[in-house]
Amino acid sequence: MEKTIGFIGAGKMAQAMIGGILKSKMVAADHIVASALTEKTVQFVHDTYKIKTTSNNKEVARIADILILAVKPELHSKVIKEIKNEFNPDGIVITIAAGISLQDLEKDFGYQVKAIRSMPNTPSLVGEGMIVICPNQFVDEQEISYVEGLLQTFGKTERLGEYLMDAVPAISGSSPAYIYLFIEAMADGGVRQGIPREKAYRLAAQAVLGAAKMVLETGIHPAALKDDVCTPGGATIEAIAALEKQQFRGTILSAMESCTERVKTLMSK
Ligand SMILES: NC(=O)c1ccc[n+]([C@@H]2O[C@H](COP(=O)([O-])OP(=O)(O)OC[C@H]3O[C@@H](n4cnc5c(N)ncnc54)[C@H](OP(=O)(O)O)[C@@H]3O)[C@@H](O)[C@H]2O)c1
Numbered sequence: 001m002e003k004t005i006g007f008i009g010a011g012k013m014a015q016a017m018i019g020g021i022l023k024s025k026m027v028a029a030d031h032i033v034a035s036a037l038t039e040k041t042v043q044f045v046h047d048t049y050k051i052k053t054t055s056n057n058k059e060v061a062r063i064a065d066i067l068i069l070a071v072k073p074e075l076h077s078k079v080i081k082e083i084k085n086e087f088n089p090d091g092i093v094i095t096i097a098a099g100i101s102l103q104d105l106e107k108d109f110g111y112q113v114k115a116i117r118s119m120p121n122t123p124s125l126v127g128e129g130m131i132v133i134c135p136n137q138f139v140d141e142q143e144i145s146y147v148e149g150l151l152q153t154f155g156k157t158e159r160l161g162e163y164l165m166d167a168v169p170a171i172s173g174s175s176p177a178y179i180y181l182f183i184e185a186m187a188d189g190g191v192r193q194g195i196p197r198e199k200a201y202r203l204a205a206q207a208v209l210g211a212a213k214m215v216l217e218t219g220i221h222p223a224a225l226k227d228d229v230c231t232p233g234g235a236t237i238e239a240i241a242a243l244e245k246q247q248f249r250g251t252i253l254s255a256m257e258s259c260t261e262r263v264k265t266l267m268s269k
Pocket of ligand 1: 008009010011012013014035036037038039040041042057070071072073075079096097098119120121122173174
């Protein structure tokens, strides 16, 4: 029997996942349901994805076999209190919220809920998401495989121990934002030299995509790939020198540290 996937919260991340699942056709639109706070989102998500939407979280919890909590971390406990009695205890709950632990979920549900802590990212919308998951002991291997199959309809999955989950937003959940900044900056640099704006975005984005594929598909160390581009005495090494003068790598490491520190305080907001 086809499972019903429910989303509580239908914002940017939930929509990226819904869009990805629908594109893959693994789950039909009539087996996806989502709730949101405002009528505007309820209507927009219904019109855009042709799925059932509602402002009633309990309704979603009642019909979902897999329930994805896609609200901000600070709303988590409140929402679970509202829906826990409606949710089938055999169902699987997945949180995508940064900083919410499996223990938080188990405590809020008040029983041995089958729970998966996950961290997706918005490239899920185009099938290139990265979704890191960490199931609790009550989810069996077959159930984990089903969930991985579902998540793989819109990206790659990895399992990590829970002690590492707070570190995942910085490298995967949030990091697309820094990549966009990087692409925007490179496009500006191209525009500065006279390349038309639209072409500059395409050139910069394709360079990022191509470089990422080189890392993933060749398995060659990123430093060796960088060396290959740098002709001795050439132009590329000048660019590298300028970046390093501004502490390019150190800046990224600091940014990621700030991100992780913030994740650790999100629940208490
Ligand atoms: N954005 C990302 O790249 C990303 C990546 C990984 C993980 N996450 C996680 O995903 C979660 C959602 O983030 P987001 O970026 O998608 O935020 P968002 O766009 O602000 O979406 C939040 C959604 O929650 C809904 N909502 C608010 N209060 C609610 C309630 N009481 N009951 C039901 N729905 C309610 C909102 O409804 P309205 O639209 O009607 O206001 C909105 O649809 C967060 O926990 C975040 O940590 C996000």
